[in-house]
Amino acid sequence: MTTASRFIARMLKNSTPSIGRHSLKLLPRVSSIYGTRFNSTSQPDPDRETGILKTYQVTKADARPVVSEHHEISFDDKKVLIPWEEGKTSYYQHLWLRDHCQCPACRHPETKQRLVNTFDIPRNIKPAGVEGSEAGLKLTWKDGHESVFPWDWLHLHSYAPRLERYLSPQFHLWGSEIENNPPEVNYEEVMASNDGVALWVAKIYKYGFCYVSGVPVTPQATKSLIERIAFIRETHYGGFWDFTADLEKKDMAYTNLALGVHTDTTYFTDPAGLQMFHLLEHSDGSGGQSILVDGFRAAKILREEDPQAYKTLSNVRIPAHASGNPDSSIQPFAPFPVLNHHPSNGELVQIRWNNDDRATMDRWDDLEDVEKFYDAARAWNDILRRQGTEYWEQLRPGRALIFDNWRVLHGRSAFSGKRRLCGGYVNMDDYKSRLRTLCSTRERLLKSL
Amino acid sequence: MTTASRFIARMLKNSTPSIGRHSLKLLPRVSSIYGTRFNSTSQPDPDRETGILKTYQVTKADARPVVSEHHEISFDDKKVLIPWEEGKTSYYQHLWLRDHCQCPACRHPETKQRLVNTFDIPRNIKPAGVEGSEAGLKLTWKDGHESVFPWDWLHLHSYAPRLERYLSPQFHLWGSEIENNPPEVNYEEVMASNDGVALWVAKIYKYGFCYVSGVPVTPQATKSLIERIAFIRETHYGGFWDFTADLEKKDMAYTNLALGVHTDTTYFTDPAGLQMFHLLEHSDGSGGQSILVDGFRAAKILREEDPQAYKTLSNVRIPAHASGNPDSSIQPFAPFPVLNHHPSNGELVQIRWNNDDRATMDRWDDLEDVEKFYDAARAWNDILRRQGTEYWEQLRPGRALIFDNWRVLHGRSAFSGKRRLCGGYVNMDDYKSRLRTLCSTRERLLKSL
Missing domain, CATH: 3.60.130.10 (Clavaminate synthase-like)
Incomplete structure (x- = not known):
């Protein structure tokens, strides 16, 4: 990490002291979404309970998209490192981040089709600025384009390491x-x-x-x-x-x-x-x-x-x-x-x-x-x-x-x-x-x- | 190879002296099937010639389903060996042959769906008799069932070694x-x-x-x-x-x-x-x-x-x-x-x-x-x-x-x-x-x- 990026990272840390506390709110609890889906029906059926949908709805067993308060977000020429409260640090390459920008100009908000021209992204792209807030991680690119990645999105799509622990699909295997x-x-x-x-x-x-x-x-x-x-x-x-x-x-x-x-x-x-x-x-x-x-x-x-x-x-x-x-x-x-x-x-x-x-x-x-x-x-x-x-x-x-x-x-x-x-x-x-x-x-x- | 099977193999050789000469007739020449397909049309088009269909019709480049006159067909407890005039010998396991019997009771003549019960075939099955003729290789199984495999079928489906040399599909690759x-x-x-x-x-x-x-x-x-x-x-x-x-x-x-x-x-x-x-x-x-x-x-x-x-x-x-x-x-x-x-x-x-x-x-x-x-x-x-x-x-x-x-x-x-x-x-x-x-x-x- 360069001296400059260390400096910015420290700034980052200073500017986002509350991420750890607030970002918990950002991820809807799965149970609150699915828990009552079938409660309005009258017929008794165990599969109407939350359970059956959870078996399909791959659910993170230890998902905690909470950025650590005790470690710095940092970046160098290649990547941004995000330390999570759960003790793991995710690694996101700048090139990957630019290609995965979630803004409406880069990805169609309704179809989620990619609009950014992947092939025009410079091979060695790096952000001019990195900033954290409750909304997520904001990268400002040298051409002025801004990319904001919500913390829960970053946690969900962390690839190095993979953070989510999918529950195995709970098939009910049966015999006669x-x-x-x-x-x-x-x-x-x-x-x-x-x-x-x-x-x-x-x-x-x-x-x-x-x-x-x-x-x-x-x-x-x-x-x-x-x-x-x-x-x-x-x-x-x-x-x-x-x-x-x-x-x-x-x-x-x-x-x-x-x-x-x-x-x-x-x-x-x-x-x-x-x-x-x-x-x-x-x-x-x-x-x-x-x-x-x-x-x-x-x-x-x-x-x-x-x-x-x-x-x-x-x-x-x-x-x-x-x-x-x-x-x-x-x-x-x-x-x-x-x-x-x-x-x-x-x-x-x-x-x-x-x-x-x-x-x-x-x-x-x-x-x-x-x-x-x-x-x-x-x-x-x-x-x-x-x-x-x-x-x-x-x-x-x-x-x-x-x-x-x-x-x-x-x-x-x-x-x-x-x-x-x-x-x-x-x-x-x-x-x-x-x-x-x-x-x-x-x-x-x-x-x- | 047992003494008995050697004996039968010699019998085989004696009983099929003409396979080498006659079986050439058994495989229709590809060109005779496809050569004139589009000749009746009047419009000139190079793709109307035989060539284009040959590019799809995977064709054996050196297919010669002719049993050698100079070597014996033989079998042992596991397999039948068929020497081809082209100098290669094919190996067919009895179990595989029984499963692939082409008779109408074992394979539906119209749908080519398998009718034989694969799972009832004894693991160590071997034929009671092996006989060659112009029609092909006839195996008589111990339960009396007979399987006849035409020579061209055996050549086409030889798996050890594979005999056919498929011509690579002749795609016409194009630019602007x-x-x-x-x-x-x-x-x-x-x-x-x-x-x-x-x-x-x-x-x-x-x-x-x-x-x-x-x-x-x-x-x-x-x-x-x-x-x-x-x-x-x-x-x-x-x-x-x-x-x-x-x-x-x-x-x-x-x-x-x-x-x-x-x-x-x-x-x-x-x-x-x-x-x-x-x-x-x-x-x-x-x-x-x-x-x-x-x-x-x-x-x-x-x-x-x-x-x-x-x-x-x-x-x-x-x-x-x-x-x-x-x-x-x-x-x-x-x-x-x-x-x-x-x-x-x-x-x-x-x-x-x-x-x-x-x-x-x-x-x-x-x-x-x-x-x-x-x-x-x-x-x-x-x-x-x-x-x-x-x-x-x-x-x-x-x-x-x-x-x-x-x-x-x-x-x-x-x-x-x-x-x-x-x-x-x-x-x-x-x-x-x-x-x-x-x-x-x-x-x-x-x-x-």
Whole structure:
């Protein structure tokens, strides 16, 4: 640090003696935002409490955006250092700060799109002045432009070190015992208000599936229900579907055969996010029970019982295809493994499992992977078929099922008679967008970007 | 190899003396399938020749599925070994062969979906009998099931070693000189036949963009044109669009401002594959020239001029978002780098570049990456803005533009007056499916799966 900057830093310290006390007020307490969201509803439901939203709303466990009173804010040619009361010091490069200026000329206040010309920022930019106040850290650049970063923004986006401690998403992992108390919401409530939708998507997020009771037994009502989350995703098979068993679509899903548990659309680069099933009619026959399996729980069991198999299914890439119709052969841009993890935080985010749609596996990095793959697939299949894993339930008219196709595997038993089912897909990105906007405030959301 | 299997292998050799001579007939020559596809059209166009389809149709450069007459087919407890006339020997594990049985009971002949129960195959399965004929290699399993693998199938899917030598996709990389002879097809031809569509998608694949001339100046005709490739992808902004400049959509694309080159929808897990623009009207004003940049060519230049920058843009992950509308905040399931490569073959497959939609970058594996990123972004931006890189052209009514949004960046200059534009997106998976089915035969396609 230069002598000049030390001097300014001391000035800074002198000019902001009260940051430590006042900035606590700047960060809204999470509980005060979310605590009462569902208190106005009358029906008792544990997921209406704050808890379920906190499971999605990644919350800082030790967030204290309070600047230390006992240490100096300082800067040199490269960076600003901010000491927090919690004992850590954050490091922000000037170049990064200029690029991330939050003023309305640099970032559109409504869209949060970047307006500043990143590429015109001098490589070795540094501020002419640094000033702290209750509003935040103000940097004055040599061209006169001013950037003010609120303390809570700086704390939230501190990258060296990362300060926030995200609570792990509190998924409720379930086995067959979920049959005793499966998550369910009411159609009227979902259709009536965004709070109803918020409860619904929060349950889908927590459990990976949810029933909706009291749905009028029509395709129209089912379609409107899905659209409370987002528009229906169209595929080469169409958008909203309404079918009885035949082989018109040239896919085994459209027969009356039993279907082992699988995820849908492993042949897409971006597999379907949510899927809804609503049984409209089943007459003159029986069977056709639905089965759901919590894939995240199954993966957890696999990792515990057979770490090698978990590793194999996380690494071996499986080609997939949908080529039943003569005019299409859908394949993802690249093969994907069964177990897909977030590239930054390593969390399991997506399961792709459809043994029927697996194409010829003729690309192996290591010949030993061939046997390892079959061993791992067998171990995985065994877990999926265990009694404690499988959750069987008969769909019935008026009670729609929606599930997260990146987490929950589904299948059905064979059936006879006339069976009419309708439903549709929602993209993962659109469902997550809905979850994000319904289970947070606009202010908080924009600040996170 | 056991004595018994040696014996059988010798028998095999004796029983199939003519494989070497006859199997040449089994693989259709690629040129005979594709050579005359466009010969019936009258208009001269170099892309109508075989060449352009070969650039997509990955073709074996030294494919010779001819079993050697001079070496034995053999097998042991684990595998079958097939010596090819070209001097290589392929290795196929019994377990893998049983799982990949091509018979109609094991794989649905129309959908090519797997029917065999993979998980019931004994871990140490081996055939009771092995027999070769002109039809291929026949394995008889201990339960009596027979699997016949045609020689060309075995050669095509040989995984140890891989035998095929794919020709690199012959993209035509272009700079501003493309203005002299941009790829173009005719509306009537595209609407009239699948051969017209085949030529169109093959040009899009080769150049990353293509004009369509003679399009009726209506939204309806434009929509029908897009749908010749696939259904239009819906997003939170809608499906097919038709707009004049306003800020209704809360995105800078909907203003009359200049837009630097970018790719669309960096905020999706699966960015839009193709995009069409059709200018329906521009009156009482001027400006609004379109700019296209071949991102694959720009990346090639970057890799040559500044390998470190190429590496940085291939590794640093950029968070993106679309949050202009209060009821949505779209974000991909994970941040992606600017330059995305195929995980198996390492080829550049996708460019994501929209500096406006970049969210706060507060996750860095290495602090040095911060400066490296800004240096790399500046180098990349410099290449994108070079005169030889930019291809400017004025859109005009009746001439629709379609481009590959994973490869080609687009932008526009500012404009005045009333400007009405329509268009839509197509998913990459659906476009590639169309390309695959139009530029191959069904037989060949099914064999590749």
